[in-house]
Amino acid sequence: MEGKIVRNQKLNDKYYLLEIKCEEFVREAKVGQFVMINTRHQDYTSDPLLRRPLGVADVNGDRFTLVYMVVGKGTMLLSEMKKDAVVSFSSPQGSTFSMVEKQRTALLAGGIGIAPVYWLAKALKDRGCVVDLYYGGRTVDDVVLLEELKENTDHLIVTTDDGSAGIKGLVVAPFEENIASYDIVYACGPKGMLRAVSNICVKHELPVEVSLDERMACGLGACLGCIIYLKEGDSVVQKRCCVEGPVFDGSKVVWDTVCQG
Amino acid sequence: MEGKIVRNQKLNDKYYLLEIKCEEFVREAKVGQFVMINTRHQDYTSDPLLRRPLGVADVNGDRFTLVYMVVGKGTMLLSEMKKDAVVSFSSPQGSTFSMVEKQRTALLAGGIGIAPVYWLAKALKDRGCVVDLYYGGRTVDDVVLLEELKENTDHLIVTTDDGSAGIKGLVVAPFEENIASYDIVYACGPKGMLRAVSNICVKHELPVEVSLDERMACGLGACLGCIIYLKEGDSVVQKRCCVEGPVFDGSKVVWDTVCQG
Amino acid sequence: MSDRLKTTFCGIEFKNPIITASGTFGYGLEYAKHIDISKLGGISVKGISLKEAPGNPMPRIMETTSGMLNAIGLQNVGVEKFIEEKLPVLRKYDTKVIVNFWGKTLDEYVEVAKILDEADVDMLEMNISCPNIKEGGIAFGTDPKMTFEVTSRVKKVLKNKPLMVKLSPNVTDIKVFAKACEDAGADAISAINTLLGMAVNIHTRKPYISNVTGGLSGPAIKPVAVRMVHETFKTVKIPVMGIGGISNWQDIVEFALVGASAMQVGTVNFVDPQIPLKIIDELESYLTANKIDNLSLLTGTVKI
Amino acid sequence: MSDRLKTTFCGIEFKNPIITASGTFGYGLEYAKHIDISKLGGISVKGISLKEAPGNPMPRIMETTSGMLNAIGLQNVGVEKFIEEKLPVLRKYDTKVIVNFWGKTLDEYVEVAKILDEADVDMLEMNISCPNIKEGGIAFGTDPKMTFEVTSRVKKVLKNKPLMVKLSPNVTDIKVFAKACEDAGADAISAINTLLGMAVNIHTRKPYISNVTGGLSGPAIKPVAVRMVHETFKTVKIPVMGIGGISNWQDIVEFALVGASAMQVGTVNFVDPQIPLKIIDELESYLTANKIDNLSLLTGTVKI
Numbered sequence A, B: 001m002e003g004k005i006v007r008n009q010k011l012n013d014k015y016y017l018l019e020i021k022c023e024e025f026v027r028e029a030k031v032g033q034f035v036m037i038n039t040r041h042q043d044y045t046s047d048p049l050l051r052r053p054l055g056v057a058d059v060n061g062d063r064f065t066l067v068y069m070v071v072g073k074g075t076m077l078l079s080e081m082k083k084d085a086v087v088s089f090s091s092p093q094g095s096t097f098s099m100v101e102k103q104r105t106a107l108l109a110g111g112i113g114i115a116p117v118y119w120l121a122k123a124l125k126d127r128g129c130v131v132d133l134y135y136g137g138r139t140v141d142d143v144v145l146l147e148e149l150k151e152n153t154d155h156l157i158v159t160t161d162d163g164s165a166g167i168k169g170l171v172v173a174p175f176e177e178n179i180a181s182y183d184i185v186y187a188c189g190p191k192g193m194l195r196a197v198s199n200i201c202v203k204h205e206l207p208v209e210v211s212l213d214e215r216m217a218c219g220l221g222a223c224l225g226c227i228i229y230l231k232e233g234d235s236v237v238q239k240r241c242c243v244e245g246p247v248f249d250g251s252k253v254v255w256d257t258v259c260q261g
Numbered sequence C, D: 001m002s003d004r005l006k007t008t009f010c011g012i013e014f015k016n017p018i019i020t021a022s023g024t025f026g027y028g029l030e031y032a033k034h035i036d037i038s039k040l041g042g043i044s045v046k047g048i049s050l051k052e053a054p055g056n057p058m059p060r061i062m063e064t065t066s067g068m069l070n071a072i073g074l075q076n077v078g079v080e081k082f083i084e085e086k087l088p089v090l091r092k093y094d095t096k097v098i099v100n101f102w103g104k105t106l107d108e109y110v111e112v113a114k115i116l117d118e119a120d121v122d123m124l125e126m127n128i129s130c131p132n133i134k135e136g137g138i139a140f141g142t143d144p145k146m147t148f149e150v151t152s153r154v155k156k157v158l159k160n161k162p163l164m165v166k167l168s169p170n171v172t173d174i175k176v177f178a179k180a181c182e183d184a185g186a187d188a189i190s191a192i193n194t195l196l197g198m199a200v201n202i203h204t205r206k207p208y209i210s211n212v213t214g215g216l217s218g219p220a221i222k223p224v225a226v227r228m229v230h231e232t233f234k235t236v237k238i239p240v241m242g243i244g245g246i247s248n249w250q251d252i253v254e255f256a257l258v259g260a261s262a263m264q265v266g267t268v269n270f271v272d273p274q275i276p277l278k279i280i281d282e283l284e285s286y287l288t289a290n291k292i293d294n295l296s297l298l299t300g301t302v303k304i
């Protein structure tokens, strides 16, 4: 698919918000899915080579939004793209968050994990849910779009490792305090955080859905580069993060096998 | 060195004119020299890898001009560069055309060979020379900047292979007819043309300087990738196109050893 | 579509010589919702073994400059499940099916080959060159005697299907291996598999790939592949399928010139699944514009 | 500049471990007007032979994806002229001089080594891995017996200078060659030279390089180089100089982690002559920021 860039807005030194116009994509996209985006400005160059996976952070009319952190070549190139430039990308890929209605939901986002959670918050609000968002980052620079998030949640609890915004500490702490208030939990962020959240939810017998990051080559299930191991009954089965994921039942993930960093 | 792009003007579907502001470069540049220019928009990508050699087509105040034909990755990338972008490049490299005064000069350019010849024409005019320019191309698209050239020459004779501009035929033909009128000959263009011009000049005992193209990696004399063979007395010696060239005495080049295409 | 791309390879008629490379196109079906796979000349499926194989631990892939490393470790569903579950669906598409296969032992190679020989597939591609598994694979592909032995043993049990052997680039002299295959009765050679490489994360100080080393593929390796395909072509009389870094129609022509009769497109399927189809269209246009009746007329015609 | 980059390699003190690679830096002097070559740890000069050598016919180079092919064919001024004309000028700069050398025969290798042993140079680098000349070079580097023989014969005549042997990546198992060098008494190993590659112009249908094949270098080959440096490091006790696709300080750290004690920067000198100096500065900053007292503390510390 292809689309025109509506805006590529710098949120701060690390984060960007990219809005792309593409009706076809928006029609197919579901909450929790991601896109494989071509970050090269010219198709006749080969470095970087592969497309990059980015979570769909929102859709609006015929536009969809990505929120990304600049970490390497691909995201650096993305950040240099200008309004009106045409980018190419896959159709929406992967599994989706469960769309419950009128439930009390806790959403946890760590750092750039906010991307798919942003849309999730909006979608759950639309379905009459109570939406509490626990949003943690290292510093004040790692918690973005706070105004918009406030509008789309019932409670927004921000934490930072250094206390430069919100509560000082890890994001799971305030969540655990309120855990009795929820019917279901959703999380996206660093794997250590997802593991902790999942363990807490299992202990409290709460359903928990996590969105996992894995390096991806194809993003469509062919290369087997993105395996996540899940418990299924007594055995462990292999799932592809790009097809059966990125959203998994957090209680089933075999955390010891999940790549670090 | 680095400079800001003043303009990157499309002359037609194949040719572009690039003007770059860089006083340091202009101060050093001499007629006939070339620049190794980085065509990548981002230094953190590696495709294309090497810088590209382009002849200096003019200097004006603190600016210098390149004229280039889009043939591959590097020149394609160059053509996408925007005004005000900063490009990096080497200092002016290579040998220079002989700056004669008050002589009757014939300049021959084939296709993109016009680049260094453009500045040469101006420089010779400034030195009181009579400057006749024979300028050939395949079609009308391959002869550019005719207005400007007319101003800087005494006679401008245009030829095209298909007759779509000027005289139909090869550029050496009208030159040979007038050969008696000249004291010295300069040429830049396809190797077949340079060989023909050199042979004619040798026959008529006219001095001839040719500017040769060779694939270049370093452009500064280190890699030995750009060898041109010259007759020196009874023996054949190796010269580097990037240091001892690109301008050579056409009567000395061992044409059979010069790469084709 | 004219006949300019029609290709006969080992007696099999491909509508065009563009085949998707093993391991980069799953079982074909993964791509069926993204492109019309019936337009492909053929599909070489992910390497199949006797029993289902779990592959290597994660992480398995990493991008490198103009290429990528992978150490999938030949994860696959096993030959039985492949034939029962994947093949019938894949067979609904109008494209040739090449089954890439491997074994941990000589006997396993023979066993899988025997089963596939009776299955509804067009051709076998024997992988003796996977750098990512400890047993089998690479060992058979880096010792000419073992290459000869596994090829002749497998060839002996095949009654119906042509056998193509896929060579490793991680050898001093690929010609020796090509000759060993031909001498052992192979019907064709495919080359190359991936180059053995490694990359380290300087922050964690750990290799990016859990297997430590992985196979390097993509545009970065094309010059090595072109050289090896040419060496192979000059050494043997059986046809050669060229693989390695192909990303556009110009690359297909380049591989044809140095001696490939058909080509596999690998890593760039990940870059954009449309690429093989784009290559087919543009190749057809090139041949038409240059009045070349069939791509095979270019095979091996490089001027040296 | 602190001592964080000071490197002792074969008993020689380099102010930093960044050395420009043979064939990519001429005789050093070509770059002297573009950068301050005194800032370099050392310079490995273009491969020197007994007699002046004319090199291969043109064309000799071609860019490929994130790399380049070259078949210069070891053109050089010969050892005598090198010592008389180039060395005295180069010696005016405060940097170590490594002389890369080669021969067509065993005797020529010994002869050149003998002469260089008496010259004002710091170290010898024996090239047994040039893929671009028919006689000598590669033959010595792809047969372990010949590697052993040429190394021990040369080592025997050297009285003053350490001997580093430069290995070819075009072999099935570089460990065998590393071991042969060590057993023969080599003081160090440098790896890798270029990968043998080929590229064809589809319009003229001729190879881009007159020699047909050429050596592939540049960022494209880095994963292969990293793997081979690591294999070499694990095999021998003598120090390893890492080469292949290095283009920034991160690459230097990566090579250190897998076992290189010093590194050569090659093709990217063409991309921008400033790169080696930039690497030195940024490497120093990295070590300072991470409180690593000396780069050598990282050597071979990859976590596997």
Ligand SMILES: Cc1cc2nc3c(=O)[nH]c(=O)nc-3n(C[C@H](O)[C@H](O)[C@H](O)COP(=O)(O)OP(=O)(O)OC[C@H]3O[C@@H](n4cnc5c(N)ncnc54)[C@H](O)[C@@H]3O)c2cc1C
Pocket (backbone or CB within 6 Å): A034, A048, A050, A051, A052, A053, A054, A055, A056, A067, A068, A069, A070, A071, A072, A073, A074, A075, A076, A112, A115, A116, A212, A213, A214, A215, A216, A246, C062, C063
């Ligand atoms: C399903 C999914 C959704 C994601 N959503 C987002 C998002 O919404 N916003 C965002 O900023 N990031 C997201 N990421 C992470 C993002 O894909 C990487 O940050 C990005 O690929 C880095 O590319 P680069 O070229 O800038 O970095 P480089 O480090 O140069 O990339 C080199 C290689 O490593 C891979 N890689 C590097 N970091 C990661 C990572 N964290 N996860 C997976 N692969 C990685 C790249 O894809 C590439 O193949 C997502 C990842 C996945 C798998």
Ligand SMILES: Cc1cc2nc3c(=O)[nH]c(=O)nc-3n(C[C@H](O)[C@H](O)[C@H](O)COP(=O)(O)OP(=O)(O)OC[C@H]3O[C@@H](n4cnc5c(N)ncnc54)[C@H](O)[C@@H]3O)c2cc1C
Pocket (backbone or CB within 6 Å): B034, B048, B050, B051, B052, B053, B054, B055, B056, B066, B067, B068, B069, B070, B071, B072, B073, B074, B075, B076, B112, B115, B116, B212, B213, B214, B215, B216, B246, D062, D063
């Ligand atoms: C001294 C000198 C002066 C030149 N001046 C001009 C000029 O003023 N205007 C202009 O348009 N062109 C000029 N050229 C040719 C120009 O360098 C090439 O057209 C350009 O390098 C092509 O790069 P590319 O990436 O677009 O093409 P690609 O084909 O993608 O390039 C691939 C490789 O081949 C080399 N290459 C391709 N064509 C040529 C060629 N004709 N000569 C040398 N190397 C080539 C490239 O440098 C590169 O390394 C000059 C060449 C030389 C040596």
Ligand SMILES: Cc1cc2nc3c(=O)[nH]c(=O)nc-3n(C[C@H](O)[C@H](O)[C@H](O)COP(=O)(O)O)c2cc1C
Pocket (backbone or CB within 6 Å): A223, C021, C022, C023, C024, C046, C047, C070, C072, C074, C100, C127, C130, C166, C192, C193, C194, C216, C217, C218, C219, C221, C243, C244, C245, C246, C264, C265, C266, C267, C268
């Ligand atoms: C992720 C991945 C998985 C692969 N799996 C296999 C395999 O199962 N069997 C095989 O013979 N080759 C396998 N290969 C090698 C490719 O088929 C091909 O030979 C190689 O990638 C070079 O081609 P390319 O540069 O076009 O990718 C794999 C390659 C990749 C990138």
Ligand SMILES: Cc1cc2nc3c(=O)[nH]c(=O)nc-3n(C[C@H](O)[C@H](O)[C@H](O)COP(=O)(O)O)c2cc1C
Pocket (backbone or CB within 6 Å): B223, D021, D022, D023, D024, D046, D047, D070, D072, D074, D100, D127, D130, D166, D192, D193, D194, D216, D217, D218, D219, D221, D243, D244, D245, D246, D264, D265, D266, D267, D268
């Ligand atoms: C143009 C060129 C010439 C070379 N000449 C030599 C040489 O004379 N002797 C040698 O040992 N290596 C030679 N090499 C190989 C380099 O020293 C180096 O081993 C190789 O290029 C890999 O490093 P890189 O990827 O950083 O370039 C040459 C490489 C290039 C590109």
Ligand code: FES
Pocket (backbone or CB within 6 Å): A215, A216, A217, A218, A219, A220, A221, A222, A223, A224, A225, A226, A240, A241, A242, A243
């Ligand atoms: S990224 Fe290829 S299977 Fe998931």
Ligand code: FES
Pocket (backbone or CB within 6 Å): B215, B216, B217, B218, B219, B220, B221, B222, B223, B224, B225, B226, B240, B241, B242, B243
């Ligand atoms: S381009 Fe390197 S010597 Fe001329």
